[in-house]
Each structure stands twice: as structure tokens, then as C-alpha cells.
Amino acid sequence: MAKLKLGMIGWRGMVGSVLVERMKEEGDFECVDSYFFSTSQVGEKAPELSVSETLKDAHSLEDLSEMDIILTCQGGDYTNSIHPQLREKSWSGIWIDAASALRMKDNACLVLDPLNSDLIKEEIKKGTKDFIGANCTVSLMLLALAGPLRAGEIEWISSMTYQAASGAGAKNMKELVNQMGRLHQVGKELSEDGRSDILKLDALINDSLQGRDSQFPTENFKAPLAGSLIPWIDVPVEGGQTKEEWKAGVEGNKILGNSKTSLIPIDGTCVRIGAMRSHSQALTIKLKKPLDLEKFEKQIKESHEWVDFVPNEREITTQKLSPAHYSGSLKIGVGRVRPMNLGKDFVNVFTVGDQLLWGAAEPLRRFLRLYLDNL
């Protein structure tokens, strides 16, 4: 059988670059004939992985229509503009997308195969054509809780997030580092002097954090992130939630295929912190029955190959259960598993995962392979 034609869009951005690297590592490009599209450098030389020598036009409906599969990390504006036009032209290929634009459409399937491969396969059989990666915090939380979720033991989840700068974009990651650099610059002399007055150092740093330092950069975050945090991510939605907080419930339940009568309430506060590219979450979980700690831990450990269970002990937790440790890794750290004083049927969990890998790129490339394997 001839190989299917895959059109890659947005492959040079941060998520796109991570995705291409993973696809190379896993040999995904060997399973398809790949074409690389561009919004700005049409006609220039394409990467070696490309079948065509030059970059194709990401706005050409004609060129796009020739693809069997389109995989885009170009962002929501591109999806909102191009996807409806392609479908109107009766293009019936498979659209795989990292952006949120189509996620909650009735005819779109959210992909996170360690949790919903059966649902994905059913959707492929039904003729669904749009397969979308979910929000990063949602995917990472569900991967951490896959075992207990599968066992049907969770009544509701409150998720307090500690989200890395990468979720806000490449410019924001740079700004975080530049904020750190500026703080070091203003505090260097006093911080390196072991006998200096700590309150003087603190006052200097506060001048930068509180807007009295014109060289402290806040163009992207609009506030200090280094040395501080921002308890608001994305736009407001109804009821006082942010859109990031709203996504946890709606996307989480959609991935799990829950119907209106079996919805698991998920809510919490989403907070941006000064980590680079791994999101963390502190989860308060209400179980349907009193906690059996040993059984709950076993469900987590045995849920899938990417879980890295961290015992609830001081040293190993300090060393391992952090954004610093899991960045660049496909492992999902899960620890701080313990009963809570809130009641017999509550359990505490802390989880960390790379926002660009399992949080964005990995579910997309895994869907591609699942689709190709099920042809």
C-alpha cells in the first residue's frame, strides 16, 4: 500500500520542534510521505525529511487538500481560518491539532491514548476526522491518575496547578530567565556577601518586583514571575474561573468519554510559577469509598509505563518530584500520595510532567501511529 501523505504545519515553533524530534526518534516519518508547509517561507528549502524539495504554502487549500493527514502546531488562529475552508471544500483527510480551537466541537475527538485508545479507535471507525491534543495540565493530570480513574474510584478532583513558563510560550520562557538575571544583577553584591543585611537585599529585590526598576522585564507576563507567581492563566470565563481552570473539567471528562450523568467534577486554581517547562499539580481527590492506600498506590504504579511513582518520603521527594527533574522526560512523576485529614475517603497526590512532551507533542504523534496501525 502506498504511504499516506502527511502535511506538517507549525513544525518550527516550540511544540512543533519537540514533536518533530520525537517523531524522528520513533521513526514516525518512515511510515508516511511527509510534506512541510510554511506560512512565511513558501518555496524555500524543506527539511531532509520532506518528500518535496521546497516548503509548501500553508495557506494553499489546493496543496493542503492533497494531504491525507494534516498535523498542525501552528496555533488556534490558523486552525480557525483554514480548517473550516478545507472541510467546506470537502477535504476528508485527518486533521491532527495541538491548538484548542476544535477541542470541544462535537465531531472532534481528544487524544490521550494511554487513557482513551478504545474511544479513539471507535471514533476512527465512526468516521471522525478531527483529532485534537488536550490542554497540557489536563493530559498530565489524567496520565497521573489513569489507574484510579480506570477503576472508577474517583468522585471528584480539586487540582491546584503550578504551571511552567513554557505553557505561555517561548518568549515567556526567555522573559523568565531575563527576570531571574535582572534580580541577580541588582542583588549580586549583597547576595554574595555572607555578612550583608538580608533585609537590605530583600528591599533591593522588592524594588524590581514592585515596579520601581525600569530594567526589570515584564512585557510578556505583565508581572514578575521570577521571585513571585501569577494566579491567573488565560481569559476569564463564567463563574469566576479562568479558561485554563474550566478546561480541566470539560476536556478531562471528554477524554474519559464520560456522559452527562457520569461527569467527574474537576476544578481548582491554575497558577503560573517560575519553572521552565514542566507543570506540577497538587490534587485533592475525593474517592467513592474510604481510601485503601496500598490499593490506590498499586493502581497508580501499574497504570501505564510512563508513571514514575515517588514514595512519600522526604529525601526522594525533594530530589525527584520536581519540574527540574522531569523536564525533557516522558515520565510522569506521581508522589505525595497520602491520606488526608479531610475524611476517610480523601487522598492527596502531587504530580509533575513535561508540558511540551506528554503535555503537547506526544499524544499527537501517538495518535498518528495509532491511526496508521489501524488502517
Ligand code: HSE
Ligand atoms: N495553557 C497551558 C499553559 C499550555 O498556559 O500553561 C498549553 O496547554
